[in-house]
Amino acid sequence: MTEFDAFLTDFLLDAQERCDRAEELFLEAGACDGPARDDAIDAARREIHTIKGNAGMVGMREVQTAAHRLEDKIAALDAGAEALRTILSDVDELRAMLRLNIDIGQESTNGPRIAQTLRGVRVPFESLDELVDLAAEMVVFRNRLDDAVVRARDGSQSDDWQRVFEAHEALGKTLSFVQDRIMAIRMVPLRTLFGQLRRIVHDEAESAGKEARFVAIGGDTPVDKSLLECASEALGHIVRNAIIHGIETPDSRRAAGKRIEGLVHLRAVQHSDEVWIEVSDDGAGVDRDLLLRAAESRGIDASAFEDPLQLIFHHGFSTRSDADLSSGRGVGLSAAQESVRRIGGELDVSADTGRGTLFRLRLPLSVSVTRALLMRVDGEEYALPLSAIAESVRFSESEAHVINGSGVLTWRDRVVPVLDLGVAMGSRCGSIRPSGYIVVMEVDSKNRGVAVDDLTGIREIVVKQLGDVPGTHRGIAGATILGDGRVLLIVDPKGLASMSPRVVAKPLVQEFV
Amino acid sequence: MSTDIINVQPPLPPSALAEDILGPGAKSDIYTFTDSLQTAGGEVVQRRVRIETWVTFALGGETFGLPVTHVVEILRVSGITRVPHAPPTVRGMTNMRGKVLPVVDLRVCLGLPPVELDAQRRILVIASRGRHIGLLVDAVQQVERIDRDSVQPPPPDVMTSESEYIIGVIQVSARLVILLDADRVLSIHSAAGDRGAVSSEGE
Numbered sequence: 001m002t003e004f005d006a007f008l009t010d011f012l013l014d015a016q017e018r019c020d021r022a023e024e025l026f027l028e029a030g031a032c033d034g035p036a037r038d039d040a041i042d043a044a045r046r047e048i049h050t051i052k053g054n055a056g057m058v059g060m061r062e063v064q065t066a067a068h069r070l071e072d073k074i075a076a077l078d079a080g081a082e083a084l085r086t087i088l089s090d091v092d093e094l095r096a097m098l099r100l101n102i103d104i105g106q107e108s109t110n111g112p113r114i115a116q117t118l119r120g121v122r123v124p125f126e127s128l129d130e131l132v133d134l135a136a137e138m139v140v141f142r143n144r145l146d147d148a149v150v151r152a153r154d155g156s157q158s159d160d161w162q163r164v165f166e167a168h169e170a171l172g173k174t175l176s177f178v179q180d181r182i183m184a185i186r187m188v189p190l191r192t193l194f195g196q197l198r199r200i201v202h203d204e205a206e207s208a209g210k211e212a213r214f215v216a217i218g219g220d221t222p223v224d225k226s227l228l229e230c231a232s233e234a235l236g237h238i239v240r241n242a243i244i245h246g247i248e249t250p251d252s253r254r255a256a257g258k259r260i261e262g263l264v265h266l267r268a269v270q271h272s273d274e275v276w277i278e279v280s281d282d283g284a285g286v287d288r289d290l291l292l293r294a295a296e297s298r299g300i301d302a303s304a305f306e307d308p309l310q311l312i313f314h315h316g317f318s319t320r321s322d323a324d325l326s327s328g329r330g331v332g333l334s335a336a337q338e339s340v341r342r343i344g345g346e347l348d349v350s351a352d353t354g355r356g357t358l359f360r361l362r363l364p365l366s367v368s369v370t371r372a373l374l375m376r377v378d379g380e381e382y383a384l385p386l387s388a389i390a391e392s393v394r395f396s397e398s399e400a401h402v403i404n405g406s407g408v409l410t411w412r413d414r415v416v417p418v419l420d421l422g423v424a425m426g427s428r429c430g431s432i433r434p435s436g437y438i439v440v441m442e443v444d445s446k447n448r449g450v451a452v453d454d455l456t457g458i459r460e461i462v463v464k465q466l467g468d469v470p471g472t473h474r475g476i477a478g479a480t481i482l483g484d485g486r487v488l489l490i491v492d493p494k495g496l497a498s499m500s501p502r503v504v505a506k507p508l509v510q511e512f513v
Numbered sequence: 514m515s516t517d518i519i520n521v522q523p524p525l526p527p528s529a530l531a532e533d534i535l536g537p538g539a540k541s542d543i544y545t546f547t548d549s550l551q552t553a554g555g556e557v558v559q560r561r562v563r564i565e566t567w568v569t570f571a572l573g574g575e576t577f578g579l580p581v582t583h584v585v586e587i588l589r590v591s592g593i594t595r596v597p598h599a600p601p602t603v604r605g606m607t608n609m610r611g612k613v614l615p616v617v618d619l620r621v622c623l624g625l626p627p628v629e630l631d632a633q634r635r636i637l638v639i640a641s642r643g644r645h646i647g648l649l650v651d652a653v654q655q656v657e658r659i660d661r662d663s664v665q666p667p668p669p670d671v672m673t674s675e676s677e678y679i680i681g682v683i684q685v686s687a688r689l690v691i692l693l694d695a696d697r698v699l700s701i702h703s704a705a706g707d708r709g710a711v712s713s714e715g716e
Contacts, residue, residue, distance in 0.1 A: 468644055
């Protein structure tokens with residue numbers, strides 16, 4: 001990237017941010033009147049003016065002209081809401097023009113996608129992702145080195161070893177700092193979402209002929225950028241839903257004795273390592289009978305839902321017979337709930353007929369995501385972190401042997417002890433299952449096989465601690481919740497490797513099925 | 514005292530949601546008033562009456578109760594994952610809105626045989642000091658107002674090691690309700706108590 005390219009990129013990103021700010025100001029202007037409205041419009045005009053000036057400097061005549069025209073329009077703006085609406089679409093046009101230039105710039109320099117940060121250096125989000133992965137890999141190597149250093153030093157009084165040991169320890173500490181800092185850089189304040197949500201409220205209300213205002217508090221809560229994307233999608237659906245299905249038309253609001261202008265209220269609060277976001281509207285709430293009728297006409301068995309309200313999260317459910325651009329396909333909220341669950345959060349709803357709807361979104365602030373292999377054993381399912389797996393092999397009776405009561409497998413010309421996962425987890429006793437898969441783990445540079453019935457997939461999982469669950473948790477690292485709501489246990493490779501592969505000696509009694 | 518204040522709340526269907534049973538109002542769980550009684554001799558005696566709200570549920574043909582103050586929520590059973598190496602009273606764990614909730618089989622706690630899960634069965638979520646635990650019961654019945662003074666100790670000859678959870682019994686509209694001690698159930702199933710060796714330490 002030449003110096004001028006970098007300059008150009010800076011301009012484009014800056015201009016985009018200014019467009020966003022101008023858009024927010026226009027929306028604000030639409031929500032108030034008198035001097036406040038004039039101030040907001042004037043502030044928006046200044047943003048556009050700056051874009052015009054900068055565009056001239058970098059020689060983007062096209063952008064300069066567009067900004068100039070927009071500025072003139074703003075100066076001539078009258079009090080009507082209609083005028084604001086056309087201004088917003090002009091802002092969109094300007095933004096599209098900027099985006100086009102960014103795309104062209106990207107093709108020519110073949111550079112990575114440029115992310116936006118609030119202040120300071122702009123860092124592509126991809127490089128942060130890479131850094132996170134690299135740091136995680138370094139932690140793995142450090143752990144491996146841990147054992148080696150301790151073992152090598154064992155008994156040795158040599159000063160050299162002492163120095164190695166100390167340096168290793170110091171390196172480990174620095175490494176965890178580095179990891180923390182990288183994670184912190186990925187945190188962005190929740191308020192970065194508010195602009196686009198305000199826009200959705202504005203646009204949807206307008207196309208539905210309704211009046212609505214968006215009020216948001218708690219925007220300072222920092223959230224991991226990767227989670228923000230999921231939150232943005234879910235909140236977008238919720239807010240859209242609030243306008244389309246919640247807020248009534250001005251006439252029915254007047255008849256119900258409500259303020260003509262509906263209110264969509266977002267409140268975010270941080271609760272230890274989670275952010276709880278509530279989105280409420282003061283609309284008509286949800287008519288449960290209508291939901292039940294709609295379910296019936298779509299052939300959905302509503303009796304499976306403890307509250308008809310839950311139907312709105314059902315895939316393919318919609319109260320509308322026609323699908324339009326923004327809703328009616330019946331996939332929005334169910335998809336949102338699923339993606340929220342995937343990252344370890346939860347989305348639910350409550351509603352009072354006539355008094356509005358309340359969505360509650362709970363998200364973790366950051367993620368500890370692991371890739372894991374899902375395995376089926378005796379009708380149960382477990383997850384095993386991929387980082388511990390060397391290979392999985394299919395086996396039948398002739399390939400697994402029992403020596404002195406322990407299972408063994410010949411793998412890569414070596415004899416590897418095999419543990420039956422069902423035996424380890426108490427769902428089976430006696431012997432290794434006759435066929436299925438053996439997952440060969442590598443733990444502390446030793447191999448250990450784990451016999452299971454079937455492999456059911458590879459999934460990104462969020463690790464949750466078992467915490468309050470009583471028991472010894474032997475061989476279990478934690479639990480995870482799948483997209484469909486099922487709770488799955490995560491196998492602890494280290495704990496499992498330390499269990500005896502003996503299958504006949506000590507059968508584990510199963511207390512109940 | 515007069516029995517007419519018992520069962521002032523209409524009986525709720527077994528499928529009633531937590532929100533219905535534990536909605537605002539029901540939470541005004543304890544109230545006291547002074548009751549006047551006329552003895553056979555014509556003397557008027559005054560007595561402080563303490564009324565508590567309890568959630569009743571079925572378990573092996575009997576009716577049991579837990580104080581509404583401890584019951585946070587009532588869940589339908591939607592998949593319980595077995596936890597290996599857990600005490601026999603622990604049925605497993607379930608998903609409570611994104612959190613992992615341990616589920617204790619109250620049948621096993623009380624010495625009854627465990628049974629298959631069916632549509633009637635519910636999980637009563639009880640909480641104390643920030644800890645949550647789910648109690649698997651056969652079916653949730655209703656919310657009862659009971660007079661604390663009418664609670665009788667359980668007959669000594671039916672007490673066994675399983676009856677450590679029982680506070681006493683009370684007669685409510687011709688039915689015997691066995692009252693359970695929620696704190697006792699919680700403390701017996703505290704995870705810290707029985708987690709001996711760390712799982713990775715091996716045999």
